[in-house]
Amino acid sequence: MYSLIQLLTKIGLTEKEAKAYLISLKVGTNPASVIASRSELNRCTMYSLLESLIKKGLMYEIEKDTIKYFTPISPRQLLMWVEEKQRDLSYHKNEILSHISELDSLRHPNQVLPEIRSHSGKPGINKLYNDAISEPFLLISAEPIEKPHQFFGQYASMFLNEKKTIHLTIRKKNEVINLTLKTHKDLESIPNCRPLEIIGKYKLFILDDEDHYGIEIKQDRIISGHQEQFHYLWNIKKDPRP
Template identity: 30%
Template sequence: MNLGTLEQLGLDQKEIKLYLALLKLGTASIRDIAAEADINRGTTYETLKGLAGKGIVSYFPKGKRRVFCAEPPEKLLDLAEEKKQSLEQSIEEMKQKLIPQLNQLKPDFNAGNVRFYEGDSGIEFVLKDILNTVAKQDDKNYSIFSSKPIRQHLYRPFPNYTQQRIRKGINVRVIAIGEGGEDAELSERKWIKATGNIDASYIAIYPPKVAMISLASTDYPVAVVIDSQEIASTQQIIFDTLWGSL
C-alpha cells in the first residue's frame, strides 16, 4: 500500500499509523489504539485530537471513557479537496499581491541582476532560461546575434533546443555574423558579412534579459545573463534597427 499520498495531504507518520490502526479496530479506546499503533498513550491522545480536527477521526463518550473511531476513507478526499482549494487560493494570492509586493522590496539593480555561468551545464541552464522566459510572454519572440565559431559549442549540452523552441511556438530572429547557420521553423535569419577571424559570440535578447555567451578557451563556453529591462530594451532597439537595414 502506497501511503505517500497521505503524507501529501499533510498527515505525518504517527497520524497515518493511528488512522490505519483505527480502521482495523473500529471503535476503540486510547489504550487499545496506542497498543495497536505501538505509540505511547499521551502521544496517541494528542494526535487523535488533531485527526479529529481534520475531520477523519471522531470520538464520543462511553461510560467514563472516551472512545474513537476512524471516519470512512472517502473523508480523505474531502481533506484533499480542502488542501486543493487552499493551495489554489494561496497561488492566486501570491500572483495578485505577494509577488508584486516582494518585488517592490528589491532594488532596481544589484549584483543579483548579473549572473555568470560556465561549461556545458551552465550553457544548458541559460538556453532553458531563454525558452522558459519567452514562453511566458504574449508574443513569444526573441532575437539573437550569433557567429559561426560558437555554434558547434552552443547546443552541445542541449541538442534538441530547436525542437523544444518550435514545440513551444517560440519565434526567433537571427542576425548571423559571417557565413553559416541554417533556417528552421519559426525562425528568420539575416547575415552580416565579415572577413578575417571572427570571435565566438552569441547574444540573446529576451526582455527583460540579455544573455551573452562566448568561449573562455578553445571549447569551454561561458555566459553572462543580465536581468535589466532597460538594457534589454536598448539591445532590442539596436537589433531592430540593424535588422531593418539588412
C-alpha cells in the first residue's frame, strides 16, 4: 500500500489524502466515521481529507437519511483525472510561453537565483557525498537507523582524515543527540544513523537515500539560514559526552 501512496503523491495528492482515497476505495461507500475507523486518523481529520478530495474531483458525496456517505472515483476515472490534469498543464504551459517575454521584463536585474542540482541513483548519491566532503566543515542532521550507514563508514572517515570537523545531530522521537566528530575514534562512538541534511560552508545537501535521491543547493542566503537554524537547535542541547 505504501507504494500506492507514493504513486498518488506524485500526481498531486498529499500523503494523508492518498491514504484516505485508498482506504475509501477498499471499504466502499461509507460515512467518514467508518472510513476513519480503518485508518490511524480521527473522524474530523478524515472528514476534512474527504472534503479536500471532493474539491479535487476524486470523491463523491451522497446524502441519505441526513447521513453523508463518501464514494471514491474508480481507478479508471483516476487515470482520466490524471489525463485531464496533463491537458490543463499543457494549456497553462502554452499560456506561460506566450507571456514569457512579459514575465522576463519583470525580473529585477540584480536577482540572484540558487544553483540547484539533483542527484539520483546510487552513483548520484555517491557523487553528492563526494561533493559534501570537499567542504571545510559539515553540519549534519540525521535520523537513527538499524545498520551502519555508508556515509559514516566511508566518507566521514575521508573527511576527518583532513582534520576537519563534523557537528552531528541525531533526532529521535523524544530525544536529540548532538555529537562533535574530530577523529576516527569519535566515529566509532556514534549510534547508527543516516544523514538527512548536510550543511557545508558553500553548499547544502538534502538527502533521501532510501530512494537514492538528493539535492545540492549553492546559494549563500539559503545556506546561511540553514546554518543558523542548525546552530540554534545545537545550542539547545549540548554534546552529551564529557
